[in-house]
Amino acid sequence: MEEVTLKNNQPGGNRGSRIAVWVLTFAFLAAGIIAGVCCRKEGATRNDARKFERVLHGKELFLQREFEELDAEFAEYAPVEVLHDRSPEYQELGTSEGISIFYYENEILRYWSDHAVPVTGRWRQRYGRPFVPMSNADYVSVTRNTKGGLLLGLIEIRTHFPFQNRFLENRYQQDFTLDPGVDIAILEENGTEPVFNAAGTYLFSLDFSEAEPVNRGMKAVSVIFLFLFVVFGFMGICMIIRRSAGATRWIWMSAATLLLVAGALSIMHFGFPRLITSTRLFQPELFAGRLFPSLGNLMVLTLLALFLATLCYLYGNLERIRHNFLREGTAVLLFAGATLVLLFIEHLITILVLDSNISFEAHNVTTFSLYTLVGLLIIIIWFILLGLMLDKAMMMLRDDMAKVVFLGILTVSLTMLLVTVLSVHHGNWLAWGAIMLLLGAHIYLRYRQPARPPFSRFIFLVLVISVFMVVRLQQNNGIKVERQREVELVKLSSEHDPVAEMLFSELSMAIRSDTILSMFLDRPHIDIDRIFERIQRNYFYGYWSKYDLQVTVCRPDDRVYLQPPDDVWLHCYSFFDEMILQNGIQVDNSDFYFLDNLNGRISYLAAIPFFGDIGEKRVFIELDSKIISEELGYPELLLDKSYSAFTSSKFSYAKYNSGELITRDGEYPYRRSSDYYTSGLETFEQITVNRYDHSIYNVNPQNTIIVGSPSVTLVDNLISFSYIFALNFMVLALFSLFASMRSFRLSFNWNFKNKIQYSMAGILFLTFLLICSGTILFVVRQYRVQHDDNLRNTMRSIYIELIHKVEFEEDLVNWSSEDYYNLDELLRKFSNVFYTDINLYDQAGNLLATSRAEIFDRQLLSRRMNRLVYEKLAWENVSEYIHSEHIGEMRYISAYIPLLNSNNKFLAYLNLPYFTQSGELTKDITNLVVAVINVYLILLIVILLLSVFLADRITQPLRMIQQRIAQVSLSEKNEKIRYDRSDEIRGLVEEYNYMVEELERSAQLLAQSERESAWREMAKQIAHEIKNPLTPMKLNVQHLLRTVEEKKQDPEMIRKISVTLIEQIDSLSSIAREFSDFAKMPRAKNEKINLVAKLRNLQQLFESSERATISLELGDHREVPVYGDKEQLLRIFINLVKNGLQSIPEGREGVITIRLEVTPGSTAIVTIRDNGKGIPEEIRDRLFQPNFTTKSGGMGMGLAISNNIVKSFGGRIWYDTVMEKGTTFYVELPLVKETLR
Structure with a gap:
């Protein structure tokens, strides 16, 4: 007894792939935990201190050995020459290891390797101490006395600038790998770790109390590993669910859902693990909304929705709901849900742009950050969810396109209308149009090729999503920029100068402690001109040139005269005190007051008291911003990061x-x-x-x-579209590849058309990448060359202007003129004219004058030239030199040239450091690179879209041939292809047409051969079947003849013989009738047949049968078109139903079920199931062979004929049987390629 069953061919992944996924999952988990443990620094302070000492001792030993070698060479050669030969090596040593070398001869500095270390020109005793704190950094010193001089080596420990910004950050030298939060304590205190030099001398202590408790690098690595653990764990669960079925599948899906929800709640609600939630992604200053407290929470919720939607889409099996109303109702809910998701995406874009400090200006990629990418990925993921919902809704409707279009448009429109009426969301045509386009894109994707949509349709979907994102992002960016402009309006309306207010504190202290100014004020006769000159030239130069300065000095009883139209004398103190009282707002930590006088100019007033031997005096300093000032701006290098x-x-x-x-x-x-x-x-x-x-x-x-x-502009929108399109393409392509994975085996639709498209896209991308890279390198190089030329021209112009002032001078030390108090004032004038900073160095490389004294006053640089440049100019006598230098992290171009008088005598080295405009230079180069990338990206996307179109056009003839080949049939006449073009396709078409002719001839010969073979086989079968009844007939007739001859009259015997003969005659008659039917079978008249109508006719034919109940299950199908002869098709079904009726034994209530199904493979399956006796095992192999039998089961030529007819229709017939339980026959027929209803 054999039980025939259908096998489930759903792939579930091979064992090796599943093991690999789970191994990777737990490997990522272990790596994440280990990295998380390693990133914590609790208890590691002592180890860090000892490691710090080891690195420090290594550098000390290096300097000691280096100084020993130098001391030996100094005995034979001049020390400065020896050091000069090693200058490039020492320059690199300072950059890479923070070691600087100096040489003092007779306590005068003769050599320096690093001009950033602010050592003085004369030796100071503190340089010989083991630990040397300076104004910009802390150093450990190593010294060695040599013949006639002293070598000093300074090892940089930590920088500590007077202010911090993106260029100047207080941190330890990179070799020490200490957190910037670790402090240096001069005295050894409890809770600190002492540090000793190589000789065992105490230097300082390290205070770890304010250090960051985790290592940022290891923390990021841990977060990445944990994220990979979640992704691969999800993939492993999907593999398990894919292999399970029934209740087991639902148990695994429920478990996966609970795990995902629990993990998300743990992060969002409980803040665990802290390692993840402590990242900046979860901080509200980056992004915060009413529903989402941080960008991290939004990301976790988005990933949770993606994982759950993927589980439901792949394994929910909603499309298997049998009840039409429930299935269509679920589809309607999915359409409505997709609409709400799109409205949520609109809201999401709005809050991401408006409620965050993240830039989403896609046309300005220089403002992009990692968080911009995270925000865009969140938006794209929600579009993926929307697509899954639309796709599942169409699957619920069995890809009935008429129903999809009707229910989809109706549901979307009603949902939009309902949301607008309820005022939950301001409805708009863009959202409605977007959801309609997305719905249309999905219909387009699934039309004709639902399993493997072509590349061009995928591009169309990406196009729709990208356009929507660009429009919405640009609209909200416009609102955000408008709000930013309004904020700037309010800031400007206050008429404050934050840079000035930042400098006032130091100015107040400097003016108060100015002894020369106090001496001028402590005289019986006050020389106001000298006081004004002293204040202006020593304090209000450079940046302050944008202000008009007025200085008033008053004794307690003095009066001031107000010019017309006031024309009055007022008490001096009272006048200024009243001004401060009415309009003044004191600037923190200074003697200056901001005057809120609303005159369109920025005004400040300072009242600084001085007490001398002859009484009190007050200096009132008034500053009013000039009208349309064009002075040189303050460099970003000198601004604290708190500057806003x-x-x-x-x-x-x-x-x-x-x-x-x-x-x-x-x-x-x-x-x-x-x-x-x-x-x-x-x-x-x-x-x-x-x-x-x-x-x-x-x-x-x-x-x-x-x-x-x-x-x-339109160009900006095109640039935005290019970047958004590229990102959408990559993300959606990766998701599509993941969705098509079967145990790490990707299912590519690698047809000819896609080969052309993918190949063209790949070649274009590589070509544009190479061309773009080459163009960028060339353009940047040319731009730098042009910039250097402009710098040279500017330097020559300044040189000429400067020479006009000093060409007859022999020496520039203490230079002054009638117009300029000193060289600094002259350089500041030229600096404002040429919009660049200017320095002058003397012949020994020491600073002589500068237009930007703050750089040297704050000791960001020493007052000496860059050593390599100095040696190029002074030792190698080059005429000009352009060199790259840096202050902190700011790199800039610096140009040098010797300044000679009219007698060609050296006066100074003229230096143009370009750090004031270094930001502009970097910005220009960045913008240039971005512009090149933008142009090539736009061209790449345009050509990519063209390649999709061209590939579609190129492969159109091949698709036509493919369709014709698919329609080739042996049972009907095949059409030839008409193709008029003269190309390679023409030869293929001609071969196809020739094949059609040959096939028709072969079909005729085959049909003739099959007919002859069938008649021969039939003759054998007829001969065999006729012999069976003839033998008993002959015996009975012979017996009857003997009875007659013997004249025996036995009526009962005669009756038995007669009955036997009649039965055998009926058998011969049945054989003759079936053979006659077979012989008279007409030629098939194939046409389109509606299976639904035929099956209903079949039910009507047998509904009056008393032997069994006939039930018909058509689902929700109204028309299922197949191709064949309607009479022959009906005969097949009648024969199968008759066989079923005949197989039902007496006394059993018969049930015959007729069911219609449509498979995803574009075929229809008609199932006819009975509850009869089943088919005996001994005849199963010969069931579809021509067999004339007299058994009551009714198995004759009917099944053989049915099998031949179904095969001629391009289908197949098979069965499944269980003895005493029944038999099920399956008839599978190909569908006509048109929309089902």
Whole structure:
């Protein structure tokens, strides 16, 4: 007894792949835990201190050995020459290991390897101490006395600048690998770790109390490993679920869901593990909304939704719901859910842009960060969820396109309308249009080729998503920039100068402690001109040139005269005190007050008391910003990171007082009158002029402030689209590959068309990558060459102007003139004219004068030239030298040239350090590189889209041939292809047409051969079957003849013989009738047949049968088209139903079930199941062979004929049987390639 069953061919992955996934999963978990444990520093302070000592001792020993070698060479050669030969080596030593070498001869500095270390020109005793703290760093010293001199080696321990910014950061030298939070304590205290030099002398102690408790690098590694653990763990669970079935599958899915939800709640609600939630991703200053407290929480929720949706999509089996109403209702809910997801995506884009400090200006990639990428990935993942919902809804509707279109459009529209009416979301046509396009894209993707959609349709889907994202991002970016402009308007309306206020504290202290100024004030006759000159030239130069300075000195009883129209004398102290009382706001830690006088200018007032031998005096210093100042700006290097003034390069601004331009900044050329921009009637206005968007704030009738930013152009939108499209393409392609994975085996649709598209895309990408890289390298190189040429031209221009002032001088030490107090003042004047900083060094390399004294006053650099440059100019006598230098992390170009007088005598080394505009240079080069990338990216995407179109056109004839070949049939006439073009395809078409002709001839010969073979076989069968009844007939007739001859009359015997003869005659008649039917079978008339209608007719034919109940299961199908002869098809089904009826034994209530199914493989399966006796094992192998039998089971030629007919239709017939339980026959027929209903 054999039981025939259908096998489940669903792949579940081979054993090796499953093991590999789980091994990787637990390996990533172990690595994440180990990295998390290693990143914690508790208890590691002593080890860190000892490691610090070992590194320090190694550097000390290196210096000691180096000094021994130098001492030996000094005995034979001049020390400075020996050191000069090693200068390149020492320069690299300072950069890589923080070791600087100096040589003093007779306590005068003769050699220095690093001009960043601010040692003095004369030897100081403190340099010989083991630990040497300086103004910009702490050092450990190593000294050695040599013949006639002294070698000093300084090992940098930690920098500590007077202020910090992105260029200047307080941190330990890289070899010590200590956290910047570790402090240095001079005295040994409890809780600190002492540090000793190689000789055992105490240096200082390391205080770890403020150090960061984790190692950031290991922390990032741990987070990455834990994320990979989650991803691979999810893949492993998917493999298990894929292999399970029934209740086991639901148990695994429930367990996976609970694990995922528990993990997400642990992170979002309980903040565990702390290693993950302590990252900046989970900090509210980056992003925070009402629903999502951080970007990390939003990311966790998004990944949870993705994992759960993927589980439901792959293994939920919702499409197997049999009840039509439930299945269609679920599809409607999915369409409505997809609409709500799109509305959520709109809201998500809005809050990500407006409620975060993350830049989403895709056209300005220089502002992008890692968090920008995270935000965009979150948006794309929600689009993936939307796509899964739409796809599953269409699967629920069995890909019935008419129903998909009707229910999809209706549900989406009603959902949008309902949301708008309820005021949950402001409905708009863009969202409705986007969801319609996405729905259309999915219909387009699944049409005809649902299993493997072509590449062009995938591109179309990416295109729709990218356009929607760009439109929404740009709209919200516009709102955000407008809000930023409004914030800048408010900041500018306060008329503060944050840079000035940052400098006031030091200025107040310096002026108060100025003994020369005190001496000038402590005289009976006050020389106000000398006091003004002293204050201006020593304190208010450089950056302060943008202010008008006024100095007033008063005794307690002095009066001041106010010029017309006031024309009055007022008590001096009372006048200034009243000004401070009414309008003054004191600047922290200084004697200066901000005057809030709303005159369109920035005003400050300082009241500094001085007490001398002849009584009290007060110096009142007034600062008022100049009208349209064009002075050189303050370099970013000298600004603390807390500086929050108007520094954004994307904004320009202008201030107007009484309609006249007072000051402006930025790239936009504002007009001198505000009437062009505003009438002044509204407080806030928004206008667009000359491709700039402007926000206008009319503070009062006299004062107007305008802030502008570049408008987003069509080119900007194209650039944004290029980047968003590229990111969408990569993410969606990776997700598609993951979805098609079967145990790490990717299922590519590697047809000819896709080969062309993928090959063209790959070649284009590699070509553009090479060309783009080469172009960038060439352009950057040319730009730097051009920049160096411009720097040389600027240097020559300054050289000429400077020579005009000093060409007849023999020496520039203590230089002054009638117009300029000293060289510094002259250089500051030229600095403002040429918009660059200027330094002069003497013949020994010491600073002679500078336009930017703050660099040297704050000891960011020593007052000496770069050693390599000095040796190039002084030793090798080069005429000019351009060199790359750095201060902290800021690298800049510095140009040098000797300054000679009219007699060709050396005066000084002229130096142009380009650090004031180093940010602009970096920005220009970055913008240039980005512009090149943008152009090539746009071209790449355009050509990629063209390649998709061209590949589609190129392969169109091949697809036509493919369709014709698929339609080739032996049972009907095949059409030839008409192709008029003269190309390679023409030869293929001709071969196809020739094949069709040959096939038709072969079909005719085959049919004839099959008919002859069938008749021969039939003759054998007929002969065999006829012999069976003839033998008993002959015996009975002979017996009857003997009875007649013997004249025996036995009526009973005669009756028996007669009955026997009649039975055998009936048998011969049945054989003759079946053979006649077979012989008279007409030629098939194939046409399109609706299986639904035929099966209903079949049910009607047998519904009056008393032997069994006939049930029909058609599902929700109304039309299932197949191709064949309708009469022959009906005969097949009638024969199968009759066989079923005949197989039901007496006394059993018969049930015959007829069922129709449509498979994803574009075939229809008709199932006819009975509850009869089943098919005996001995005849199963011959069931479809022609067999004329007289058994009551009714198995004759019917099944053989049915089998031949089904095969002629391009289908197949098989069965499944269990003895005494019943038999099921399956008839599979190919569908006509058109939409099902």
